[in-house]
Ligand SMILES: [Fe+2]
């Protein structure tokens with residue numbers, strides 16, 4: 183397999199190389215370069231609040247339980263993939279995801295701490311969703327398991343449509359454009 | 369200072385045209401960055417993501433970990449272009465033996481170990497091998513942010529009486545551990561690096577610059593004392 187050091191876009195054969203879930207990984211990465219789609223009414227049973235800025239004060243108020251659930255989801259996905267002998271696929275997917283996403287989420291202003299924190303949060307979420315996609319870990323954000331993981335009320339579906347699911351804050355589910363770190367001057 | 373033998377070397381083919389000594393010397397420098405950037409991300413940054421006291425800081429640590437991983441890969445690419453063997457199995461420098469067990473400890477690695485990286489990279493920003501020069505120039509922005517994040521956060525932590533001792537002890541420990549990072553005072557390698565225009569500074573000059581800057585951080589910005597250290601180092605490995 184070719185070794186990648188820098189990537190502007192995911193390699194075209196990525197889904198085939200990754201196997202099951204590979205298409206979702208590609209969709210997640212494509213979401214980093216599309217204009218945000220329609221705003222869903224509800225995510226995770228909460229009304230959606232679309233914001234244009236995500237200052238650190240808002241990031242700090244995202245429900246810790248939701249973040250912990252995602253952390254758990256990442257760990258479960260990893261365990262399943264290792265058990266299935268697909269660890270190298272996971273490593274490749276994470277490697278490609280970080281290579282493509284880190285520069286795409288580069289803040290416009292050097293040293294903009296808020297934008298860097300936003301891009302770190304998105305990178306972490308992306309890593310989680312990539313692992314979940316490969317392991318077919320269904321979306322904890324949806325009350326019912328949907329046939330289509332890319333439905334726009336799932337986290338993966340939101341990212342694939344150019345949205346950053348920031349998380350639940352004060353009874354609403356906050357989303358922002360994925361391009362925010364590149365454009366914000368909070 | 370030894371006389372420089374060459375001006376700009378624009379690519380791998382031109383480097384090879386200068387002979388094995390030049391390529392070997394470049395390889396030593398590039399591979400040390402390949403190893404240390406990866407070790408930094410794996411040993412310092414990744415474990416620290418879970419130590420962050422707030423989500424904002426957790427995400428910043430996450431971003432910085434990804435940047436260090438990216439640096440590792442970019443140096444790795446330069447090594448591959450030069451046809452150097454993958455050197456990742458060699459252990460990184462001893463500074464990576466430092467165990468990050470607290471957020472304060474992590475913050476101090478950014479303020480101090482990344483500052484050592486900045487001092488070394490600034491020298492390489494004038495390197496005769498243009499691809500390495502350009503890479504280091506392109507990474508300075510991120511490395512300087514890492515250091516400024518460390519210094520700013522350290523100032524906040526040092527102002528907290530319950531954290532001040534930990535800031536001081538981590539800083540002293542890390543400064544002592546980082547000094548050998550610059551190599552031996554009588555290093556034959558460094559002589560070759562300077563002769564070929566790969567580096568401009570001697571190991572002692574780089575070390576002295578690190579001591580000068582960390583002294584400003586500790587004494588002027590954090591109001592702490594500076595550990596008793598020398599600027600020469602003559603252990604048995606280079
Ligand atoms: Fe770095």
Ligand SMILES: [Fe+2]
Pocket residue numbers: 436482485510511514
């Ligand atoms: Fe750094």
